[in-house]
Amino acid sequence: MKDKTIDYVLRTTWLAVQKMYNEEASKFESTMATGFALLNIDKDNGTPSTSLGPKMGMEATSLSRILKSMEERGLIERKPNPDDGRGVLIHLTPFGREKREYSRERVLRFNETVRKEVSEEQLEHFYEVAEVINELISNKKIYNQKERINK
Amino acid sequence: MKDKTIDYVLRTTWLAVQKMYNEEASKFESTMATGFALLNIDKDNGTPSTSLGPKMGMEATSLSRILKSMEERGLIERKPNPDDGRGVLIHLTPFGREKREYSRERVLRFNETVRKEVSEEQLEHFYEVAEVINELISNKKIYNQKERINK
């Protein structure tokens, strides 16, 4: 692994995690993304749709299909937001609350298991490298340097 | 970032890298996956299709569509493998060789930039944590524990 590029390691590790989560979720007739979404919806109160994208680290438009299928499966209900005629509040159904708990356990278990196998320092450095990558990209310090300088 | 789960960090960091690679590749009318595939095809000799999946860290079946589009775009040619009637040898066209070079530069640049911003130790720990995650998953030490014990 040490001889692989950083992107390779990132990509294949994430793919492995994704596959694992999807396999586990499928035992409960669900998917990884549905599980993540459930975790970011408040258990008891309506969650503004707007808040979901940022919380999940994805574009708002990416949620469209996921929320639609979640509604069709009876996991959530979308109600108009009384404070904003454009907005939507997402409510968990009892069924959704149940599935949310499975998802919570799944994520907890993965994170706890990994934490047990690495040192604090290793994990800290892992987070730091990830942070560096994200910042380099969002500040366009890898490509588009000229563009950045001209600003 | 420190308060986020390990899977969240892995996922969002990879998504950022993927997006960046796709944006860069699109400037040359290409895509990230095409670029990765090009890098794993020998510049001069026929590359057995079989070797591509493992080298790229993905299932062989996942390549089907990618190779098809690469052939349609004139980046590669698929020729029968004289040593194996089932197999295929992938050859780069001159056009493919040219695009391969762009991809090589793209990947090099990303990796060099990140390496400049982190310490050896940080990067080493990053790789180690990734390795731990991959091993935990492939040894089914996170879920399916019962199954594993019974073997």
Add this chain to the structure above:
DNA sequence: AAAATTTATTATGCGTGCATAATAAATTAT
């Protein structure tokens, strides 16, 4: 207040990677 801009949401097409199924060739077992 009317016009212009911004924001929230949805639909949809595309790329990527998985799983499954099909087919053909090679290998192994009998």
Add this chain to the structure above:
DNA sequence: ATAATTTATTATGCACGCATAATAAATTTT
């Protein structure tokens, strides 16, 4: 040698996340 199994490849359906475009409501400009 024949049968059974394995391996290489392709096609295809699905999930996921992005981008773009459309629409409606809110906000800001004028």
